Amino acid sequence: MTTAPDVLRGLSAGPAHEVPGQARDRVAPGSDLAPIWGWLDQVPDPEIPVISLVDLGVIRGLAWSGDTLEVTVTPTYSGCPATAIINMSIQDGLRARGVQKVAITRQLSPPWTTDWLSEKGRAALEEYGIAPPQPAGGPSRCPHCQSENVSKISQFGSTPCKAQWRCGDCLEPFDYFKCI
Amino acid sequence: MSETFEYLLRLGDSALILGHRVSEWCGHGPYLEEDIALANTALDLIGQATLWLEYAAEVEGKGRSADDLAYLRDAHEYRNLLLVERPNGDFGQTIMRQFLFDAYMVPLLDRLSAHDDPRIAEIAAKTAKETAYHLERSLDLCVRLGDGTEQSHARMQAALDDLWPYTGEMFLGDAVDAAMGVDPSALREAWLATVRQLETAGTLALPDSEYAHKGGRSGQHSEHLGYVLAEMQWLQRSNPGAAW
Numbered sequence: 418m419t420t421a422p423d424v425l426r427g428l429s430a431g432p433a434h435e436v437p438g439q440a441r442d443r444v445a446p447g448s449d450l451a452p453i454w455g456w457l458d459q460v461p462d463p464e465i466p467v468i469s470l471v472d473l474g475v476i477r478g479l480a481w482s483g484d485t486l487e488v489t490v491t492p493t494y495s496g497c498p499a500t501a502i503i504n505m506s507i508q509d510g511l512r513a514r515g516v517q518k519v520a521i522t523r524q525l526s527p528p529w530t531t532d533w534l535s536e537k538g539r540a541a542l543e544e545y546g547i548a549p550p551q552p553a554g555g556p557s558r559c560p561h562c563q564s565e566n567v568s569k570i571s572q573f574g575s576t577p578c579k580a581q582w583r584c585g586d587c588l589e590p591f592d593y594f595k596c597i
Numbered sequence: 598m599s600e601t602f603e604y605l606l607r608l609g610d611s612a613l614i615l616g617h618r619v620s621e622w623c624g625h626g627p628y629l630e631e632d633i634a635l636a637n638t639a640l641d642l643i644g645q646a647t648l649w650l651e652y653a654a655e656v657e658g659k660g661r662s663a664d665d666l667a668y669l670r671d672a673h674e675y676r677n678l679l680l681v682e683r684p685n686g687d688f689g690q691t692i693m694r695q696f697l698f699d700a701y702m703v704p705l706l707d708r709l710s711a712h713d714d715p716r717i718a719e720i721a722a723k724t725a726k727e728t729a730y731h732l733e734r735s736l737d738l739c740v741r742l743g744d745g746t747e748q749s750h751a752r753m754q755a756a757l758d759d760l761w762p763y764t765g766e767m768f769l770g771d772a773v774d775a776a777m778g779v780d781p782s783a784l785r786e787a788w789l790a791t792v793r794q795l796e797t798a799g800t801l802a803l804p805d806s807e808y809a810h811k812g813g814r815s816g817q818h819s820e821h822l823g824y825v826l827a828e829m830q831w832l833q834r835s836n837p838g839a840a841w
Contacts, residue, residue, distance in 0.1 A: 495724060496644025525648070526719035528726060571630035572734045573637040581630060597726045 444515040446484040453479055453486070453516070460510040463502040464576050467545040470503060474533025477524050485518040486511065491529045494577040531596045542594055548582065550596035559584035560591055600776035601714070602656045603676065606666070607773075607814050609649030610677035612724075613667060614822070615698060616642030617829050618685060627688050638695070638731055645724045652716055668833035672822045679813040680763040682822045686756065689742060689749070693756035696735035697792070701767045702728045704787035708779060736794060743799030754801050765809020773814075 444453075457479075458471040470476055478489040488507055492500050504521050511519050531550035534542075539549040548556030548567075558565050566585035572595070574581045580595040620639035626632025650663035661669075680698060685691045706728055709721035742749040768785045795801040812818070832839060 492644075492723075494641060494644065495648055495727060496640035496642070498640070525723045526715075528719075528723045530726070571634055572730070573630070573634040575633070577637055577640060581633075595730075597730055 442515050443517060446486075446518075447481050450479045450481075453511070453514075456510060456514050457488075457507065460506050463499045463506060464578075465542070465545070465547065467541045468534075468538040470507065472535045472538025472541065474535065474538075475503065475529060476507075482520070485520050486516050487520050487522060489522050489524045491524050493529050497577045499576070531594060534594075546591055547579070548591060548593040550594045552596065554596055556582055556591075556593045559587060559589065561589045562587040599656060600773045602653055603773045604777045604779075605649050605653035605656060605717075606676040607678075609646045609653055609663075609666070610675050611681050611698075612642045612649060613646035614675070614677040614825060615681035615695075616640075616646055617825055618681065618683075619691070619695070621685055622691065631688075634734060635691075638734075641727045641731065645720075645727070648720045648724065652720065664833075668830045672818050672826055673816045675818060675822060675826070676814055676816060677818075677822075678763070679766055679810050679819060680760065682813070682819060682825060683760060683763060684821055686759075687752060689752035690756040690759065692735055692738045692742070693753060694760055695731065696739045696795075697760055697764050699728060699732035699735050700791040701764075701784065701788050703732055703791070704784045705779075705781075708784070713778065732791070736791070739795055739801075740799040743795055743801040750800065753799070757795065757801055758804055761804040761806065762808050762810050765807065766811040766813060769809065769811055769814075771815070 454471065454476075457476055458469045460470045462468050462470060462473050465473075473493070475491050475493060476488065477491050478487075480487045480489075488511075490504065490507065507521060508519050534550065542549045543560045546560050548558070548560045551557050555569065556567055559567055562584060564584055564586035567582050568585060570581040570583050570590060572580050574592050574595075578594060579592045581590060582593045583590045616639045619635055619642065622632065622635040623639070624632065626635050646667070647663050650666045654661045654663055654666055678698075680694060683690070683694055703725070706721045706725035710718055710725055712718045712721065739753060743753045744750070745753075767788070768782045770779075770781045774781055792803065796803055810819075
């Protein structure tokens with residue numbers, strides 16, 4: 418079950434909320450990208466803060482171009498209002514780690530699908546009470562009680578990436594991360 | 598004016614105007630889940646319009662942005678299908694309009710996903726997935742309401758009869774389509790195969806009229822578009838350059 422402290426932990430995780438310039442050394446341009454991937458893995462998705470932007474699969478690539486770190490990002494849904502917040506979180510998160518110049522490039526192709534979600538992200542979603550996407554197009558089980566007796570309420574939910582389902586056994590409604 | 602610019606306006610404007618029309622339902626949906634579904638569909642469409650119009654503005658190369666194209670063009674400069682500017686009417690009219698449009702866009706976007714222009718191909722591939730998801734819902738609702746109560750059946754039949762003359766325009770090709778290497782008439786068979794499910798599963802009768810209102814794709818619109826634009830553009834027209 419989801420609890421308020423879980424949500425708060427998710428919201429305060431990662432460097433996105435640290436004050437830039439607080440006692441961090443400048444990252445040298447051209448330095449190893451592996452730790453930078455790790456930093457981005459601590460930047461939470463703005464709407465589902467239990468998963469990171471790396472878990473969500475929207476970060477397609479990192480590359481140094483001179484003294485600028487180029488981050489390639491793919492949108493989930495064309496009209497998702499979180500897209501601008503995601504870009505801002507990336508900028509803030511990297512600056513807080515000492516990356517001075519960040520350029521964000523949008524990449525549409527190949528289109529984002531729920532296949533890009535990491536295994537870690539899928540597990541975190543379920544733990545949080547959101548059923549992870551399934552190739553069959555519907556949740557395999559209730560994220561609260563694990564019953565397979567589930568039915569669709571609506572194809573759409575509280576954000577563009579979710580649909581509403583309910584459990585026939587524990588009777589709880591739940592979000593399903595929709596599969597496209 | 599380049600054919601590519603014209604063609605991108607057609608795609609972007611149809612998505613934008615339908616997105617605006619559907620957003621008129623926000624807070625007025627027949628029940629909460631449907632209200633949310635309508636708002637999400639509108640959001641997808643407006644996002645898709647942004648992708649098409651951003652590219653249109655780049656192709657035009659006159660320094661205009663997607664917002665400039667959306668907020669600072671008059672009705673005769675809009676290139677959307679007449680179908681999408683039809684008023685919302687009752688919920689049956691709204692969902693039938695959505696269905697007739699979705700059933701057309703799925704084969705069109707499939708075709709455009711293989712277009713020679715890689716930017717068109719990638720936007721089409723991105724938006725095709727959302728559009729297929731929209732069609733799943735609009736077809737399901739049209740069938741359920743068609744094959745529903747006496748009242749829902751009558752309303753869906755009235756919606757189909759009313760909107761049918763606005764579907765022919767989708768399949769009429771012109772010089773712009775030819776220059777882009779797309780033949781809209783070739784899409785009609787796939788569209789009709791989807792639409793026939795209204796008959797087989799939805800118990801509705803497809804009108805046998807071939808009459809088609811046309812002109813939207815070249816800038817001749819019904820009086821309804823002006824009202825849509827008046828509402829949509831009011832803020833930018835009254836406060837030029839307003840940003841937030």
